[in-house]
Amino acid sequence: MSSRKPPSADPERKRDATRGKLLDRALKLFQKRGVEATTMRDIAKAAGLSLGAAYYYFPSKEALVFAYYEANQAELEEVARRASGTVRERLGIVFHAKLESIRPHRKMLSSIIQRLVDPSDPVGPFSTQTRAVREHAIGLIEQVLHASGLPVAVLPLVARALWLAQLALLLVFVNDDSPGEQRTHGLVDDLLDMLVPMLPLLGTPPGQALCIKIVDALGRAGIPVTPASLVE
Amino acid sequence: MSSRKPPSADPERKRDATRGKLLDRALKLFQKRGVEATTMRDIAKAAGLSLGAAYYYFPSKEALVFAYYEANQAELEEVARRASGTVRERLGIVFHAKLESIRPHRKMLSSIIQRLVDPSDPVGPFSTQTRAVREHAIGLIEQVLHASGLPVAVLPLVARALWLAQLALLLVFVNDDSPGEQRTHGLVDDLLDMLVPMLPLLGTPPGQALCIKIVDALGRAGIPVTPASLVE
């Protein structure tokens, strides 16, 4: 046990530092010029690395974008976990926080959203590589809804519906040129004010029956609405 | 008036023929190998042209995709115009026909449908470049709904909502591997059987009030729900 294992700490930190620097510079460039216009050569140069070294850490430009998404989702969950209040309030916090977390990177968001929905993946209508991140996002919403008193059977469907709504809101957000993106934030509140009061309707017998019909139809179409909140 | 204007007919036909051949070969290749994997060099060679000549007719690969959209939409409108029956039946005809019209090109569409959610992607359904085609498609649905007896004020909103539903159905369709894509066709009927009976609710005072609230909220968010059926 002379010098074999102990020195492992330092190189590992350096590795992470280099990786982090690369990601940081890439995001700055993405932000300034857009993803498309930023070249891997630019990124490598900005981080003081060679092109080959950059590819050593990130196998593609998209990998850099994807790394950002994971970091962003982690950051969001931190915020959301601390949310408290009514269901309406907590949903508001989650939705607004999502928008705010991506605000500095609106320009590159389109490339990120694009990778969320990749049906060309052999495994299913949605890609496996982004499945974890997506399920996390859905799980976050489902978790908040647990306090709504809705029957457990309808929660997965409602959570997925709200996630889709959030996706739509992101689309609006990246195209929002109003100051502070207030238009989209306003839309979030308008939407929640409309939807949340209607949620109890889904708890009634006819509401539940409707949900079951929808889940059945989706199931027959090959889109399972899993009770999957295996997150956290 | 010796030989200036008259001979214009022949060159023009040749131009169209070359253009058509290029588009035809491009679609065949898109279908066989996907859009991404098909190169402009492949397309040019398949049409017996040089790369530069291909770019003379179509300024980009995307332009070829646009041309397909337009041809497809035109074909669909022809079918839809002849539809008759109840609102439910006519919507069914339009939706099923849409699916059938893209059936031969499912592979091609699945290769680009991942760009669906990207508002900045010129090929996507939300871009300004595809606006004309999009408004036509929405107008088609709105036209059918006119026979529903719904107040005119809510029609544009409902038509747009149904168009979004149709978009989702396309997503399911291109990934449908059931024989004859029966799963998706079944989903179309399930969906319409659920939604159409609910439409009269939107004609009631509270239903109209809800619609107006939604349209207002969207308007404030910069998404005008125009009464736009300025098509036909």
Place this chain on the structure above:
DNA sequence: GTCTATATCCGGATAGAC
């Protein structure tokens, strides 16, 4: 294991000659 440097391939897009 980390990184540089460089050469190469590929494909979208363009310029300019004919």
Place this chain on the structure above:
DNA sequence: GTCTATCCGGATATAGAC
């Protein structure tokens, strides 16, 4: 209108420094 030549950038591969 058509071609050839070329640019540009993403991606890969490799040889070798440390």
